[in-house]
Amino acid sequence: MKLRTQIALSLVLVSLVSAASVGGIAYWMLMRDFKQSVLDDAFSRFRDDVAAYIDAYGSWQQAVQSEPFPRFVEYRNRPLPGMTEGPHSSLREDSYFQRRATAPFMFLLLDTQGVVMKPAEGYAIGQSAPELLDDAFPISLRGEVVAKAVPLGDPNLSPQDESYLRAMRQALLTGMSVAVLIALLLARMFMRRMSKGVGRLMVAVRQMRQQGKLQEPIPVRRNDEIGALSEAFNHMSADLAKAHDKLRELSIRDPLTQLYNRRHFVEQASQLFEQAARYDHPLTFLLADLDHFKRINDQFSHSVGDEVLRQVGQLFTKNLRKSDVIARYGGEEFVVAFAETSLAQAWQRCETLRLAIENHPWHEIHPELKVTLSGGLCGALTLGSVKRMLHQADTNLYRAKKLGRNCIERSPQEVDSVA
Missing domain, CATH: 3.30.70.270 (Reverse transcriptase/Diguanylate cyclase domain)
Known part of the structure; x- marks a missing residue:
């Protein structure tokens, strides 16, 4: 395999690996930031729901005895006709649940001591789990932390989220494809430019070897390594020509009289x-x-x-x-x-x-x-x-x-x- 072909394949391989690496890292960062955004939004709404629930009934225990938390959330985010007073009076028209079929995250609710207040996967009410407090998000009411929430599992993405991510994946793949295509075009241009210098060197070397043309200078039009190599070749060719002429002269001369032999x-x-x-x-x-x-x-x-x-x-x-x-x-x-x-x-x-x-x-x-x-x-x-x-x-x-x-x-x- 010719050297320029090896270099071209190397450039293509480097381009593919680079594009794949950049695309993979970009997609990972996108998913990470997107999940964090979903988590932040979900917690913001869960925090507001929990704070409103406790504020409506005075404490979490009284609220649980008065009304289940899911029902409270449902009524809070989906008001019934004519319901304008009572604990559900602070209803939101732009509820996150109005845009989602299911909650994006399941939260485990703990009190400030790490005791489970709202059960979730693998955890029951009253179970102590203080080891989760370090990763929990605080929920405050009037400046006082009344509970802490721990997200569990991966987010449940909505159809809108899936559509958005598909569009982003398609954009990344398109960008990677364009980058690879540009890299291939640049590699071809680079190889054509480089092959001219290498080709001139190869022709000069072939003429030197097969036809004995020792002093055939090649034009030096580059300032890179190939240009330096071409210039070195010209010097070497000139030195070889001088040495050849000297050896030839010695071979046809009598060393004593300097006349022909x-x-x-x-x-x-x-x-x-x-x-x-x-x-x-x-x-x-x-x-x-x-x-x-x-x-x-x-x-x-x-x-x-x-x-x-x-x-x-x-x-x-x-x-x-x-x-x-x-x-x-x-x-x-x-x-x-x-x-x-x-x-x-x-x-x-x-x-x-x-x-x-x-x-x-x-x-x-x-x-x-x-x-x-x-x-x-x-x-x-x-x-x-x-x-x-x-x-x-x-x-x-x-x-x-x-x-x-x-x-x-x-x-x-x-x-x-x-x-």
Whole structure:
């Protein structure tokens, strides 16, 4: 599963859990507050009924002997025609019982000492229950507490209450659904925005891995972690490109002379030969080595020999063109590919190089040190391959050594054809 899919699912899950939690807590608080409201309203009316009952007959005991409390309440809240005097004269037109079929709460009535005055579930008249006093609601008459009431059980909800709660539940569910939908839309927008940055990173990484594109910077358009990651990737890509170029350069360079090595020269020479042969352009090769180099190592030490090779490499680079492919072929041997260069032009450049080596101040390395160069040239593309042309250049080098060294030789037939 992709990372962005995992993040999207996580966001959806968090949204669902959050919406369910908020909705559940809101519904619990609604029910709690609603029940408390029903309780407060029911107690207010029960308190008024009890106070009126006691006030009408002087005490609870006298009232019970004179008239049952339920009947008193019924008459008090539902007056009979013509009843305008007596204990029921303070009747209410807006009785709570006019809006309910049954009382919302059943109350246990205690005196101030905790003795049951009005029975309820599990409690009889005269039973002592002082442990209930702490949770009881006081009922006062003319500033004096005459009784205490304890609500029992859950409220009996009226049809109006049930309808109200259904409406509230529906509102909460609708709100939760809208919240989840908004969360899904925001998650999608967030994922699309985030996936752009991640997608660019993935494309760049894939190109780096499959196509070797090390320095392909991606645009940094964000200030968050993805933007920081993109910027870090660009720095890493640039560093890798530099390191790759450096490693590649090291892999094709001779560490002592800093000229190309033999392997790289063969690759470049093959490409130059194919182009020259296809378009009938001139191409000349030089194969050269230092005269009596073994004697230099034996007479002046190998460290002197290494310094000679190093400075000869610098002279090759200084006296030849940047377009010429120069390499250390092995030991004291050097090879050069002169692209777009005739045999005569190559000979002139090689002569300049030979004289530069001969006249170089070698005495600065050792007073008795002298260095010269012998070489052989070949520009005969008709030989058909780089290998054969280098073989012919080597033959011409051998002839230069036989002629006394410190010279550049060409094939006689090539010289005649040029002439």
